[in-house]
Amino acid sequence: MTHIIALATQSDSAIEALLDAAFGPDRFKRTAYAIRRGMEPLRHLSFAALDTDGTLSGLLQSWPVALRDHSGKECPLVMVGPVAVLPALQQSGIGKLLMQRLMAEARQQQSDPLMMIGDPEYYGRFFGFSAAETGGWKAPGPVEPHRLLAQSVDGSPLPPTGTLGPRTGLSRVA
Numbered sequence: 371m372t373h374i375i376a377l378a379t380q381s382d383s384a385i386e387a388l389l390d391a392a393f394g395p396d397r398f399k400r401t402a403y404a405i406r407r408g409m410e411p412l413r414h415l416s417f418a419a420l421d422t423d424g425t426l427s428g429l430l431q432s433w434p435v436a437l438r439d440h441s442g443k444e445c446p447l448v449m450v451g452p453v454a455v456l457p458a459l460q461q462s463g464i465g466k467l468l469m470q471r472l473m474a475e476a477r478q479q480q481s482d483p484l485m486m487i488g489d490p491e492y493y494g495r496f497f498g499f500s501a502a503e504t505g506g507w508k509a510p511g512p513v514e515p516h517r518l519l520a521q522s523v524d525g526s527p528l529p530p531t532g533t534l535g536p537r538t539g540l541s542r543v544a
Contacts, residue, residue: 372464374471377416377429384426392454401511402487405534406433406449415448415481417471419455419464428455430468435485437507437532445529446537447520448476450486469497476523483528485520493519506531 377385389397397403411431419428430453436444450472455464476484486499487509493499499519507518510533520528 371422372427372467373420374417374467375420376413377411377418377431378413380418380426380429385429388426388429388456389452389454391456392460393452397452401509401513402449402451404510405435405536407536409433409435409536412448414479415472415475417468419468421459427459428453428464428468430454430465430472432472434537435534436537437485437529437534439529439532444538445532446482447485447534448482449534450484451488453488466496469493473497481523483520483522483526485518485534487513487517488519490516490519497521503528503530508533510535 393400411433415432417430418426421427431451433449435447435449437447438444450469453465453468455462475481484499485504486493488499490499490501498521500521501516501519504518504520505515507520509518522528
């Protein structure tokens with residue numbers, strides 16, 4: 371049985387080891403890292419999956435980011451991901467459990483709109499993410515437009531254009 375708990379309960383070394391196992395050491399080159407550069411994960415929207423032995427088998431991190439329009443005005447967003455599962459346990463439903471927990475918490479807390487870079491078929495079918503409103507969004511690195519996904523937790527429209535990046539006005543990692 372998998373237990374979903376706060377990711378903050380896990381050590382940084384365990385988190386990094388799982389991310390390396392799931393995505394490899396080149397993961398830092400991904401556009402997602404540039405979008406959230408310098409930010410700390412949102413503790414209230416980041417989760418760990420533990421197996422029956424208490425071993426970290428999966429995780430989901432969420433980050434404070436923003437979409438900036440041409441005038442510099444920010445629309446706060448929550449960047450979802452990475453969703454990482456140990457390679458031997460992938461396709462076992464752990465990632466889905468993590469996303470279900472995130473979605474429930476985001477709705478309960480009335481979080482800022484959610485965005486991610488991911489598989490539109492999977493995240494659209496199970497969690498309501500879509501690229502329908504992100505066509506005018508830019509990222510600080512390469513991203514396939516159909517994989518830039520978003521959803522408004524409260525159903526309000528998302529800004530049609532802007533550039534993704536770290537949220538200003540928040541404390542940043544040194």
